[in-house]
Amino acid sequence: MRYAALSPHIDDLAFSLGGALKLGHFEAIRPISVFTISDYVLCGAGGDPVLVSGIRKKEDANYFGAIRSAERPIWLDFLDAPIRRSISAESTCGTELNAEDVRLLDDIVERMRGLLYDADVLLAPLGIGEHVDHTVVHLLALRLQELGHVVYFYEDLPYAAECSEEDIRHRIARIASQSNVALRSLVVNCPDLPASKQRVCDIYSSQSNQDLFSKLIVHSRRVNAKSGFGERIWVC
Ligand SMILES: [Zn+2]
Numbered sequence: 001m002r003y004a005a006l007s008p009h010i011d012d013l014a015f016s017l018g019g020a021l022k023l024g025h026f027e028a029i030r031p032i033s034v035f036t037i038s039d040y041v042l043c044g045a046g047g048d049p050v051l052v053s054g055i056r057k058k059e060d061a062n063y064f065g066a067i068r069s070a071e072r073p074i075w076l077d078f079l080d081a082p083i084r085r086s087i088s089a090e091s092t093c094g095t096e097l098n099a100e101d102v103r104l105l106d107d108i109v110e111r112m113r114g115l116l117y118d119a120d121v122l123l124a125p126l127g128i129g130e131h132v133d134h135t136v137v138h139l140l141a142l143r144l145q146e147l148g149h150v151v152y153f154y155e156d157l158p159y160a161a162e163c164s165e166e167d168i169r170h171r172i173a174r175i176a177s178q179s180n181v182a183l184r185s186l187v188v189n190c191p192d193l194p195a196s197k198q199r200v201c202d203i204y205s206s207q208s209n210q211d212l213f214s215k216l217i218v219h220s221r222r223v224n225a226k227s228g229f230g231e232r233i234w235v236c
Pocket residue numbers: 008009012131134
């Protein structure tokens with residue numbers, strides 16, 4: 001099965017599915033990041049979009065370069081929310097979409113043409129945590145689902161770690177009512193997940209710290225409480 005995978009920002013896919021990616025769960029995967037112009041770093045000095053975007057792309061290329069089933073990552077180079085909306089990184093979660101964000105959806109759909117032609121399944125974020133860029137990409141996935149693409153959803157990390165199980169179930173129910181597609185959970189058992197996620201954090205070092213790593217681990221235990229560590233995907 002061939003997958004195309006939408007990542008709102010460089011790093012989201014690896015933070016969220018790094019265990020399954022390391023295991024080779026996806027036979028062939030094309031990573032596509034949307035908001036790849038950024039001046040934000042979690043650790044170190046940000047502020048220069050050219051410099052920061054360059055560092056983040058290098059991290060992404062290093063990560064996927066070592067994942068055997070992955071193609072080279074594709075970066076769509078849309079501006080991330082702090083630059084596009086002139087808001088602080090702290091206020092990107094819980095911010096409503098504005099008219100420009102909604103218009104942007106059409107532009108992104110247009111840019112996606114030709115990138116999905118041979119994909120059997122599109123992997124996309126649930127948009128859990130209400131980060132405005134993640135919401136845009138989630139809505140993009142629903143738009144592509146309407147156009148006939150099969151979409152599986154992953155749980156956005158680290159944001160999903162701060163959401164309740166009820167929040168996640170509520171989002172799944174909303175997708176079912178909006179798109180008429182029933183989703184069921186698939187937990188990928190990842191015994192080596194701590195090592196896989198540590199490697200993700202080491203590679204995406206501009207965007208990670210100990211607190212973020214801890215959230216990745218806590219969430220992986222929650223979704224696979226019986227047998228250790230896991231990552232949950234919502235499939236149809
Ligand atoms: Zn993100």
